[in-house]
Amino acid sequence: MLQIFQSSDVDEPHSNPKLTQKITENLYLIPGDLTLAKEISGDTANKVGAVWDHLSEKEILNEFDFILIDCPPTWSILTHSSLFASDFYIIPSKVDFYSSIGIQLLEEQVTKKILNDSVYKLTKRKLKRLGVIFTLVHRGIRAEEIRMTNLKEKFPYIDFFVSYLPHIPSIPTKFVMYSDAKGDSKYDQVINSIEKITTELLEKIEEGGNFDEE
Known part of the structure; x- marks a missing residue:
């Protein structure tokens, strides 16, 4: 999840650009990271569309029937960006x-x-x-x-x-x-x-x- 909000490194692309990790058949996770708290509390300019951009550009939207995003109880750019990308909450x-x-x-x-x-x-x-x-x-x-x-x-x-x-x-x-x-x-x-x-x-x-x- 951290990489979604970070600037991508063109010289060193991520080995798993979708960031999805298979847990079992038909169930995948994009795990969080403790460093994410620092990233989402810093400069959040132009990051509202980060989750939507990742899901659409990596064609994740076409692969799954449901995408569930767990957000913290406090409002942050993670919650904002997740809701911006969602159909329901x-x-x-x-x-x-x-x-x-x-x-x-x-x-x-x-x-x-x-x-x-x-x-x-x-x-x-x-x-x-x-x-x-x-x-x-x-x-x-x-x-x-x-x-x-x-x-x-x-x-x-x-x-x-x-x-x-x-x-x-x-x-x-x-x-x-x-x-x-x-x-x-x-x-x-x-x-x-x-x-x-x-x-x-x-x-x-x-x-x-x-x-x-x-």
Whole structure:
């Protein structure tokens, strides 16, 4: 991912210009780099189109049915460039006191930096919000159920996924390969949730996303 935002070296072209790494059949990653934080916090002039340029110029768009880009919760050129290149976006949100603030700030940035941007308008594309997915949800906790209800009432123009990602103690603190988790019963709940989220996600994409405004 770092190389996407760096100036290319004509004399020494990258051995893998697409930067994709095969994980398994039909699944590839463009891995991040710790140095990326420094790169995206520096001079970001003319880098908004970096992700789109890479995906289109390297013909990656023609090779995959879906390209998922994981962005940090804070706004940066990585988030900006990723949204600039995207057809849809999803808002993952924990069920805590700061959820409403995070959702509102992101929506304001999307409207200001993407949808109302003159350069973006020239692309004739329309970024569509698919909705909010609650993450690390504790089942049966009344306080969290109330917060989720309050968030839905506060943002009636935003779609909220019915499916959510449950809280599993080891998930936030331990690296586990999906293939390993499949054979461990303690991860059955989260695997089932991921499958439900995927089904709901595909349905929302077929519907065309959420165009409703506040």
